[in-house]
Amino acid sequence: DAGVIQSPRHEVTEMGQEVTLRCKPISGHNSLFWYRQTMMRGLELLIYFNNNVPIDDSGMPEDRFSAKMPNASFSTLKIQPSEPRDSAVYFCASSPLYTEAFFGQGTRLTVV
């Protein structure tokens, strides 16, 4: 397996634009997580899914953020409209239930 695959690796966008981040989890993993990493706040859990169902989205900072998992092999995190304070590295991770989690390489988002 190629591991967790995220795209794009880098994204630069202007304030107010819509941004969509994509994730392909490891095949057979039941859980999928979206994290945001910044120098100030470290790694923050935004949302996670079990068997394609959102379980906890309490970490999603605002209504501008939304996440979907239409099937077991694909998830998106969307920010609309984007703001400079959304600049961060966004990670996707997947795991079998209640066991080891594996992370993608991340998407570095810069909003100017």
Next chain:
Amino acid sequence: KQEVTQIPAALSVPEGENLVLNCSFTDSAIYNLQWFRQDPGKGLTSLLLIQSSQREQTSGRLNASLDKSSGRSTLYIAASQPGDSATYLCAVSSGGATNKLIFGTGTLLAVQP
């Protein structure tokens, strides 16, 4: 609310030394604890996973221990090498019906040649 703390925040040691990184958590009702390594500008690499019923796990020069009752875990690195330089993060999988990983703030390790 689960909180995870890592001490020290940064550590610099000469090559060859054995070292210990510490992780503490406030809620002992966890499923497991995982140690990760992160190189600058990269993703997280899983090092060791300890289930809540286990006391320790070993992989090569790495040994992780877990004392769930006291809310502590340690990562022991034997015979450190410059290639071990990275940020080390611990994360706990909270108990109950959830499966979410809560991360500590990490320890930045520099091994001097």
